[in-house]
Amino acid sequence: xxxxxxxxxxxxxxxxxxxxxxxxxxxxxxxxxxxxxxxxxxxxxxxxxxxxxxxxxxxxxxxxxxxxxxxxxxxxxxxxxxxxxxxxxxxxxxxxxxxxxxxxxxxxxxxxxxxxxxxxxxxxxxxxxxxxxxxxxxxxxxxxxxxxxxxxxxxxxxxxxxxxxxxxxxxxxxxxxxxxxxxxxxxxxxxxxxxxxxxxxxxxxxxxxxxxxxxxxxxxxxxxxxxxxxxxxxxxxxxxxxxxxxxxxxxxxxxxxxxxxxxxxxxxxxxxxxxxxxxxxxxxxxxxxxxxxxxxxxxxxxxxxxxxxxxxxxxxxxxxxxxxxxxxxxxxxxxxxxxx
Amino acid sequence: xxxxxxxxxxxxxxxxxxxxxxxxxxxxxxxxxxxxxxxxxxxxxxxxxxxxxxxxxxxxxxxxxxxxxxxxxxxxxxxxxxxxxxxxxxxxxxxxxxxxxxxxxxxxxxxxxxxxxxxxxxxxxxxxxxxxxxxxxxxxxxxxxxxxxxxxxxxxxxxxxxxxxxxxxxxxxxxxxxxxxxxxxxxxxxxxxxxxxxxxxxxxxxxxxxxxxxxxxxxxxxxxxxxxxxxxxxxxxxxxxxxxxxxxxxxxxxxxxxxxxxxxxxxxxxxxxxxxxxxxxxxxxxxxxxxxxxxxxxxxxxxxxxxxxxxxxxxxxxxxxxxxxxxxxxxxxxxxxxxx
DNA sequence: TATTAGCACTAAGAAAGGAAGAGTGCTAAA
DNA sequence: TTTAGCACTCTTCCTTTCTTAGTGCTAATA
Numbered sequence: 195x196x197x198x199x200x201x202x203x204x205x206x207x208x209x210x211x212x213x214x215x216x217x218x219x220x221x222x223x224x225x226x227x228x229x230x231x232x233x234x235x236x237x238x239x240x241x242x243x244x245x246x247x248x249x250x251x252x253x254x255x256x257x258x259x260x261x262x263x264x265x266x267x268x269x270x271x272x273x274x275x276x277x278x279x280x281x282x283x284x285x286x287x288x289x290x291x292x293x294x295x296x297x298x299x300x301x302x303x304x305x306x307x308x309x310x311x312x313x314x315x316x317x318x319x320x321x322x323x324x325x326x327x328x329x330x331x332x333x334x335x336x337x338x339x340x341x342x343x344x345x346x347x348x349x350x351x352x353x354x355x356x357x358x359x360x361x362x363x364x365x366x367x368x369x370x371x372x373x374x375x376x377x378x379x380x381x382x383x384x385x386x387x388x389x390x391x392x393x394x395x396x397x398x399x400x401x402x403x404x405x406x407x408x409x410x411x412x413x414x415x416x417x418x419x420x421x422x423x424x425x426x427x428x429x430x431x432x433x434x435x436x437x438x439x440x441x442x443x444x445x446x447x448x449x450x451x452x453x454x455x456x457x458x459x460x461x462x463x464x465x466x467x468x469x470x471x472x473x474x475x476x477x478x479x480x481x482x483x484x485x486x487x488x489x490x491x492x493x494x495x496x497x498x499x500x501x502x503x504x505x506x507x508x509x510x511x512x513x514x515x516x517x518x519x520x521x522x523x524x525x526x527x528x529x530x531x532x533x534x
Numbered sequence: 535x536x537x538x539x540x541x542x543x544x545x546x547x548x549x550x551x552x553x554x555x556x557x558x559x560x561x562x563x564x565x566x567x568x569x570x571x572x573x574x575x576x577x578x579x580x581x582x583x584x585x586x587x588x589x590x591x592x593x594x595x596x597x598x599x600x601x602x603x604x605x606x607x608x609x610x611x612x613x614x615x616x617x618x619x620x621x622x623x624x625x626x627x628x629x630x631x632x633x634x635x636x637x638x639x640x641x642x643x644x645x646x647x648x649x650x651x652x653x654x655x656x657x658x659x660x661x662x663x664x665x666x667x668x669x670x671x672x673x674x675x676x677x678x679x680x681x682x683x684x685x686x687x688x689x690x691x692x693x694x695x696x697x698x699x700x701x702x703x704x705x706x707x708x709x710x711x712x713x714x715x716x717x718x719x720x721x722x723x724x725x726x727x728x729x730x731x732x733x734x735x736x737x738x739x740x741x742x743x744x745x746x747x748x749x750x751x752x753x754x755x756x757x758x759x760x761x762x763x764x765x766x767x768x769x770x771x772x773x774x775x776x777x778x779x780x781x782x783x784x785x786x787x788x789x790x791x792x793x794x795x796x797x798x799x800x801x802x803x804x805x806x807x808x809x810x811x812x813x814x815x816x817x818x819x820x821x822x823x824x825x826x827x828x829x830x831x832x833x834x835x836x837x838x839x840x841x842x843x844x845x846x847x848x849x850x851x852x853x854x855x856x857x858x859x860x861x862x863x864x865x866x867x868x869x870x871x872x873x874x
Numbered sequence: 875t876a877t878t879a880g881c882a883c884t885a886a887g888a889a890a891g892g893a894a895g896a897g898t899g900c901t902a903a904a
Numbered sequence: 905t906t907t908a909g910c911a912c913t914c915t916t917c918c919t920t921t922c923t924t925a926g927t928g929c930t931a932a933t934a
Contacts, residue, residue, distance in 0.1 A: 219926055230878050235927070253884045253927045328672050334688040342682060342690060348674040350682060350692040430789045444784045449770045559897055570907050575898070593898045593913045878933070884926085891920080897913085904907075 196244060199227065200237050204246055205270040207238075208258045212504050215436045217255030260472045260503070263482070267469050267507050276512040280309070284513065288520045295491055295521065300425055302517050303497065307428030310510060311435065312501030313451075317460045318423040320349045321494045322383040329377060329415070331370045336360055341414040345382060347492030353414040358406050365401050369411065372397065386416035422495075424457055435502045437480060450478050462487045462496040467514045472503050484510050490522045536584060539567065540577050544586055545610040547578075548598045552844050555776045557595030600812045600843070603822070607809050607847050616852040620649065624853065628860045635831055635861065640765055642857050643837065647768030650850060651775065652841030653791075657800045658763040660689045661834045662723040669717060669755070671710045676700055681754040685722060687832030693754040698746050705741050709751065712737065726756035762835075764797055775842045777820060790818050802827045802836040807854045812843050824850050830862050 196204075206226060210218045220231040220238060227234060238256050241247045246262035249255070258266065287293065287301045296318065303314040330342040339355040373393065380388055389412055397404045429451060438444050450456065459476045462468060462485035475483040482505045485498040497517070499510050536544075546566060550558045560571040560578060567574065578596050581587045586602035589595075598606065627633065627641050636658065643654040670682040679695040713733065720728055729752055737744045769791060778784050790796065799816045802808060802825035815823040822845045825838040837857070839850050 217926085221926085231926095232878050232880095233876080236877085239928080249927085251885050251926095253925075254886085255926060327674075330670055330672075330682070332668050332670075332684050334667075334686070338688060340684060340688050340690055342670070342684075344672050344680060344682075346674070348678060348680050348694055350680055350690075352690040354688055429792050430785065433785050433788065439781060441779060441781055441784055444781055444788075445770065445773050448773070448784075448788060452769055557897085561897080571897095572907050572909095573905085576906085579899080589898085591914055593896075594915080595897065876934085878931100880930090880932100881928105882930105883928085886925090887923085889920100889922080891918100893916105893918085895914105895916085897915105899910105899912085901909090902907100903909100904905100 196241075196246075197237075200241055201270060203227070203234065203237050204241055204258070204262060205266060207241075207247065207256060208262065208266045208270070211257055212506055215504060217250055217257050219255035222255075258504075260474075263471045263503060263507070264474075267471070267511075271508045271511070273467075273508065273511045274515060275508060276516050277509070280509065280513055281516065283309070284516055284520070295493055296423075299488075299497065299517070299521060300427065303425075303427050303499075306499060306510070306513055306517075307431055310499070310501065310506060311428070311431045312499050312505070312510070313429055313432045314427045315460050315498045315500065316423070316425045316427075316495065317457060317498070318425075318493055318495035320345060320347070320382065321489060321492050323381045324349065324492050326377050326380050326382055326385060329370060329373045331355075331366060333363065333366070339366065339410075341411070343382075343415065345492070349492070353417065355410045355414045357410050359403070361403060361407060365403070365407060368400060369397065369407055372400065373411065373415075386412075389415060422457065424460075426451070432481070432501060435504075437502045437504065443480070447478055447481070460485065460496055460498045462498070467511055467518060469507065469511065482507075484514055486514055486518050488518055488521055536581075536586075537577075540581055541610060543567070543574065543577050544581055544598070544602060545606060547581075547587065547596060548602065548606045548610070551597050552846055555844060557590055557597050559595035562595075598844075600814075603811045603843060603847070604814075607811070607851075611848045611851070613848065613851045614855060615848060616856050617849070620849065620853055621856065623649070624856055624860070635833055636763075639828075639837065639857070639861060640767065643765075643767050643839075646839060646850070646853055646857075647771055650839070650841065650846060651768070651771045652839050652845070652850070653769055653772045654767045655800050655838045655840065656763070656765045656767075656835065657797060657838070658765075658833055658835035660685060660687070660722065661829060661832050663721045664689065664832050666717050666720050666722055666725060669710060669713045671695075671706060673703065673706070679706065679750075681751065683722075683755065685832070689832070693757065695750045695754045697750050699743070701743060701747055705743070705747060708740060709737065709747055712740065713751070713755075726752075729755060762797065764800075766791075772821070772841060775844075777842045777844065783820070787818055787821070800825065800836055800838045802838070807851055807858060809847065809851065822847075824854055826854055826858050828858055828861055 203223065206223060207218045210222065220234040223234050224231055238247060242256065246259055246265055247256040248259045250257060283305050284302055287298055293301065299316055303316060307314045324345040324347050326343060327346045328344045332340045332342070334340060337357045337360065339357070340352055341355050342350060342352045344350050376393055377385060377388065394408055397408055401407055432438065432447065433444055438447060456477070465487055467484065467486040470483045470485065472479045472482065475481065477483060477500065480503065481500050482503045483498055483500050485496055487496050488494065497514065499514065501510065543563065546563060547558045550562065560574040563574050564571055578587060582596065586599055586605055587596040588599045590597060623645050624642055627638055633641065639656055643656060647654045664685040664687050666683060667686045668684045672680045672682070674680060677697045677700065679697070680692055681695050682690060682692045684690050716733055717725060717728065734748055737748055741747055772778065772787065773784055778787060796817070805827055807824060807826040810823045810825065812819045812822065815821065817823060817840065820843065821840050822843045823838055823840050825836055827836050828834065837854065839854065841850065
């Protein structure tokens with residue numbers, strides 16, 4: 195079992211290492227713990243046996259292992275303890291009620307990236323329970339149409355429709371009218387099934403060449419909402435961290451950032467602020483990812499901060515918690531006010 | 535003046551250095567020129583005096599200077615000489631008449647990036663002479679509208695409009711109707727002035743609270759087309775080049791790529807394929823940028839290939855020329871066919 | 875029993891030296 | 905104009921040495 199002083203010691207070592215990026219030696223901690231280096235060394239050895247500390251070589255100081263960081267995050271750090279200075283910076287954003295939600299989120303992540311030198315990512319999309327407000331179809335030429343879909347939160351998306359054969363304009367406008375009649379108010383993720391099971395049977399009776407028309411519209415409307423906004427802030431910040439000191443490290447992490455499945459690895463399903471240290475995340479063993487999900491006012495998505503494992507956990511977690519609370523809480527206040 | 539053998543020599547040195555990335559020594563070129571290393575050395579010294587060659591240190595072989603590359607590009611390389619293999623790869627794309635223009639361009643740049651290991655960028659936008667086809671306005675709530683603008687080439691853009699005070703629905707739809715009547719067929723870059731000088735005076739007579747409405751619409755419609763598509767292919771490719779062998783080099787070039795004004799530095803105003811070597815380009819002294827402008831079928835923009843100064847100039851220039859010719863020529867053929 | 879002093883030991887990192895190799899410039903001869 | 909020859913220069917790689925910051929272990933101490 196881990197003793198009280200040992201816990202304190204682990205906490206101190208993590209924080210010291212986070213600050214300096216150098217292995218922590220026993221002497222450094224003497225004053226703090228008012229005991230000799232030998233005592234510290236004994237405790238360090240215990241913590242190493244428990245798997246919380248590592249050495250870079252046989253006679254080096256200690257650095258936290260992945261388990262060490264994990265223990266720190268779970269048991270030692272004081273989350274929710276956002277510093278006054280950090281809070282102040284974020285407050286200026288959330289006090290500005292003019293700001294749109296998306297802008298507020300990106301501005302606050304810009305601040306985090308700026309003051310921490312980590313990389314942050316916002317992954318956003320339309321909430322899947324937003325409802326379809328209007329379908330508009332504009333002809334471009336005899337075979338090409340543009341379908342525009344608008345949701346009740348004001349999100350607009352458009353798709354080009356290519357018809358396999360010429361269809362009279364009236365057929366198109368009849369279909370559009372029908373779609374509007376039957377689809378308005380439908381949550382967008384239910385649109386495909388409603389098309390298939392409710393609209394298709396009806397269209398069949400109204401429209402001459404219904405298969406061509408139906409297929410074209412189905413393709414356009416069912417792939418809606420597949421696109422996601424992704425915004426990186428400070429993509430190169432993480433390169434400033436001393437852990438990326440060799441060319442290969444840098445190339446490696448950059449190519450991970452650029453890779454196609456990066457986006458899917460940012461998504462967070464959990465509702466709290468979660469910390470994924472090293473091998474716990476799918477991006478790279480050398481980084482820590484702090485993520486959370488948000489959902490408010492027709493928008494939902496994930497926010498992630500990516501930094502070295504040697505990360506200022508307390509700071510990042512507490513700032514992310516603060517942001518999450520304020521975008522979800524704060525913006526609901528705002529919506530209520532507007533409704534009055 | 536530069537003699538014939540010296541030209542040959544410079545050409546050979548550029549090409550050898552491009553291939554190997556190591557300074558070229560006099561011995562290497564003996565067989566090729568059927569003379570002794572001393573002769574080569576004399577000529578090299580001349581070329582160095584003329585500013586076309588450099589040494590990395592006093593007893594090293596020679597590498598081309600920026601002027602050397604420039605001379606090579608202007609006088610020595612055989613452009614238009616695309617290799618059969620490269621041509622074949624590009625042909626498969628341009629023969630595929632199914633492909634949309636944008637896709638054809640990005641596919642061909644993917645190929646270039648793949649086979650050369652350089653980075654390519656496409657900067658595209660709607661042509662400024664495209665014409666407005668339709669304006670649609672959808673209300674979201676009492677104060678918020680979505681304006682959707684469609685051009686004759688099927689490009690759609692939308693902007694949210696926030697009204698400063700409540701405006702009756704009829705006023706909005708009257709305005710929309712008016713806009714459609716007066717703006718259809720207007721080239722999009724003429725929309726702002728037409729709003730100001732033709733629409734504003736008319737609106738004044740029809741609409742109660744015309745200033746609020748006019749301002750809201752003006753903001754929405756005049757900032758249209760400001761957004762540009764940017765697509766990088768192989769952003770990390772250039773890191774594979776041996777010139778980026780130190781961490782600082784890599785970090786430096788990456789941060790240039792990420793910087794905000796990168797996009798503006800890609801734009802090419804010249805109609806030919808142009809080569810910007812080292813300090814000639816604004817991105818970074820250590821890279822060469824090969825750029826060209828294209829304009830076809832409602833789209834226009836620039837294409838750029840970014841690689842080390844030690845670039846396969848002949849290959850890149852000839853491939854880019856081939857692509858430019860084919861997207862502009864080829865797609866016009868296609869358009870004509872479709873019109874028949 | 876927990877702490878401490880002392881000491882032998884280890885690895886990293888920086889500095890210095892040396893040898894090999896690739897290439898040059900210059901001189902003088904062909 | 906070309907070439908052979910030679911002294912010279914730098915880079916690169918390898919080895920050695922020294923310093924330093926740290927360790928583990930043992931034995932003494934509170």
